[in-house]
Amino acid sequence: MPIRIPDQLPASDVLRKENIFVMPESRASTQEIRPLKILILNLMPKKIETETQFLRLLSNSPLQLDIELLRIDDRPSKNTPEEHLNAFYRQFDKIKDRNFDGLIITGAPLGLVQFEDVAYWDHLQTIMTWAKHHVTSTLYVCWAAQAGLKLLYNLPKRTRKEKLSGVYHHDIHQPFHPILRGFDDTFLAPHSRYADFDADYLGEHTDLDILATSDVAGVYLASTKDKRNVFVTGHPEYDANTLHNEYVRDLGEGMEPMIPVNYYPNDNPDNLPRASWRSHGHLLFSNWLNYCVYQQTPFDLEHFSEDKFTKDD
Incomplete structure (x- = not known):
């Protein structure tokens, strides 16, 4: 089945050339199907590249x-044309009264910046708190994972002495967990x-299911018990040449x-670098969509707040 994105989004042409089924809004509006509503909060500087990934x-x-694409604030971007942001991105105030099946919060190049020094930190906390009551499952990626652990578990920022950069081997720990299917x-x-x-620190200070770790990189994948x-x-979204470009x-x-x-x-x-992680990257997102979103979300999003998740908040 297709992903539904705006007709003129630059990613459309790229994905079609890769033989990926992209359905324009004009066609999707004629189908009597309840699609999953997925919101992407894109914190990366090169937003067009990240969207496509x-x-x-x-x-x-x-x-x-x-x-739907969400921007964190209305500050001018150095790496993305303003006309692109105005055409394809929404401000939080425009969507805050709605419910979504899934939310993805991307990474951000803020590894050496303290949370309180991040210009949009307060606003990001507002969005993450909002997601508890308006989103079935939220996927936190890289820096966003660190920010999410701060919000949900009040864990302080922990920084490595040297940057971790490369492709690492990981072991799975709960082979029958749905996300690892x-x-x-x-x-x-x-x-x-x-x-x-x-891994030991997260195991001691959180109730997360630790699903995959690396001896070098630490925890790679973790989830709350309810998979929300x-x-x-x-x-996992990186292209073959992204680490090279960095x-x-x-x-x-x-x-x-x-x-x-x-x-x-x-x-x-x-x-020339070659991607060695694509298959598990695709599998991870497919499992998240199926087991954390589709299998958990209410059919009628309008009744999200009084549905099965109310008792968990």
Whole structure:
């Protein structure tokens, strides 16, 4: 089944060339199907690139999805044309009275910034709190996972001494958990962060189900018992060349970044990197949509607040 996005969104052409079924709004409006309402809060600077990455993963599902894009505030963007933001993004005030089946909060390049110094921190907390009563399941990615742990468990910001960058092996811990359905015992996933997600620390200070970890990268995947909050500390949405572009950017800024681990063939940046994480990235998003969203969400979103989740709030 297709993802439903605005007809003129730049990602449409990219995804169609990849033979991904994208349904324009004009056609979807004629179908008598209740699509899942998915909201994406995009905190990344290069929003068009990030939109395409997440939409690609969301497309690998038999469910029809109605995608809406949310911006955190109205400050001008250095990396995305204002006309694009005005055309395709909504402000929180415009959607705050509605309910959604799923919410994805992306990462952000704020690894070395304290939460209270983030310009939109208060607003982000407002949105995360709103999601408790208006969203069936929220997926927190990378920096957003750290922010979500702060909001839900009051965990302080924990920062690594050196940036974690590369593609790491992970082990699964609850093979029969729905989010891990179909996962291999070990799998690869990319990371690019300063945040520290130590498995023992999260196990001691939260009631989360720890689903996948790395000896080097720590926790990769965790979920609340009710699957309404899912934390992904890496970047399963990354393209094959995203880590390379970040590495080249840091070199150009006079930094001395370490070569991303297990990424370039023979660890040589002159070699073309190849993605080794796509299959599990698609599987993760497909499982989230099916088991955390579709199987849990009320059919009538208008009755969300008095539905099955009311007793949990």
